[in-house]
Amino acid sequence: MEGYFVGWGTLALINAGLAQGKNRxxxxxxxxxxxxxxxxxxLIVVLGKNQAYRE
Known part of the structure:
Protein backbone atom coordinates (compact mmCIF):
# COMPACT_ATOMS: atom_id res chain seq x y z
CA MET A 1 0.00 0.00 0.00
CA GLU A 2 2.91 2.37 0.69
CA GLY A 3 4.11 2.05 -2.90
CA TYR A 4 0.73 3.25 -4.10
CA PHE A 5 1.11 6.53 -2.19
CA VAL A 6 4.69 7.02 -3.40
CA GLY A 7 3.58 6.52 -7.01
CA TRP A 8 0.62 8.87 -6.61
CA GLY A 9 2.89 11.56 -5.13
CA THR A 10 5.44 11.09 -7.91
CA LEU A 11 2.70 11.47 -10.50
CA ALA A 12 1.58 14.70 -8.81
CA LEU A 13 5.14 16.07 -9.05
CA ILE A 14 5.38 15.10 -12.71
CA ASN A 15 2.04 16.78 -13.39
CA ALA A 16 3.25 19.97 -11.69
CA GLY A 17 6.25 20.03 -14.02
CA LEU A 18 4.08 19.39 -17.07
CA ALA A 19 1.71 22.16 -16.03
CA GLN A 20 4.53 24.67 -15.56
CA GLY A 21 5.81 23.77 -19.02
CA LYS A 22 2.41 24.83 -20.35
CA ASN A 23 2.40 28.12 -18.41
CA ARG A 24 -0.05 26.85 -15.81
CA LEU A 43 -6.29 17.02 -18.64
CA ILE A 44 -2.83 18.63 -18.70
CA VAL A 45 -1.95 16.82 -21.91
CA VAL A 46 -5.27 17.60 -23.62
CA LEU A 47 -5.39 21.25 -22.59
CA GLY A 48 -3.16 23.42 -24.71
CA LYS A 49 -0.59 25.91 -23.60
CA ASN A 50 -1.96 28.80 -21.52
CA GLN A 51 -1.70 31.74 -23.93
CA ALA A 52 -2.89 34.37 -21.40
CA TYR A 53 0.52 34.36 -19.70
CA ARG A 54 3.40 35.67 -21.78
CA GLU A 55 7.02 35.81 -20.69
Missing amino acids: SGLGWFLLSLLLGPIATF
Whole structure:
Protein backbone atom coordinates (compact mmCIF):
# COMPACT_ATOMS: atom_id res chain seq x y z
CA MET A 1 0.00 0.00 0.00
CA GLU A 2 2.91 2.37 0.69
CA GLY A 3 4.11 2.05 -2.90
CA TYR A 4 0.73 3.25 -4.10
CA PHE A 5 1.11 6.53 -2.19
CA VAL A 6 4.69 7.02 -3.40
CA GLY A 7 3.58 6.52 -7.01
CA TRP A 8 0.62 8.87 -6.61
CA GLY A 9 2.89 11.56 -5.13
CA THR A 10 5.44 11.09 -7.91
CA LEU A 11 2.70 11.47 -10.50
CA ALA A 12 1.58 14.70 -8.81
CA LEU A 13 5.14 16.07 -9.05
CA ILE A 14 5.38 15.10 -12.71
CA ASN A 15 2.04 16.78 -13.39
CA ALA A 16 3.25 19.97 -11.69
CA GLY A 17 6.25 20.03 -14.02
CA LEU A 18 4.08 19.39 -17.07
CA ALA A 19 1.71 22.16 -16.03
CA GLN A 20 4.53 24.67 -15.56
CA GLY A 21 5.81 23.77 -19.02
CA LYS A 22 2.41 24.83 -20.35
CA ASN A 23 2.40 28.12 -18.41
CA ARG A 24 -0.05 26.85 -15.81
CA SER A 25 0.13 26.85 -12.02
CA GLY A 26 2.42 24.05 -10.88
CA LEU A 27 1.17 24.19 -7.30
CA GLY A 28 -2.48 24.18 -8.34
CA TRP A 29 -2.01 21.20 -10.63
CA PHE A 30 0.06 19.41 -7.99
CA LEU A 31 -2.79 19.71 -5.51
CA LEU A 32 -5.38 18.75 -8.12
CA SER A 33 -3.25 15.75 -9.08
CA LEU A 34 -3.26 14.53 -5.49
CA LEU A 35 -7.04 14.26 -5.84
CA LEU A 36 -7.44 13.18 -9.46
CA GLY A 37 -4.17 11.41 -10.27
CA PRO A 38 -4.07 10.11 -13.85
CA ILE A 39 -7.18 12.09 -14.80
CA ALA A 40 -5.23 15.30 -14.08
CA THR A 41 -2.39 14.04 -16.30
CA PHE A 42 -4.87 13.51 -19.11
CA LEU A 43 -6.29 17.02 -18.64
CA ILE A 44 -2.83 18.63 -18.70
CA VAL A 45 -1.95 16.82 -21.91
CA VAL A 46 -5.27 17.60 -23.62
CA LEU A 47 -5.39 21.25 -22.59
CA GLY A 48 -3.16 23.42 -24.71
CA LYS A 49 -0.59 25.91 -23.60
CA ASN A 50 -1.96 28.80 -21.52
CA GLN A 51 -1.70 31.74 -23.93
CA ALA A 52 -2.89 34.37 -21.40
CA TYR A 53 0.52 34.36 -19.70
CA ARG A 54 3.40 35.67 -21.78
CA GLU A 55 7.02 35.81 -20.69
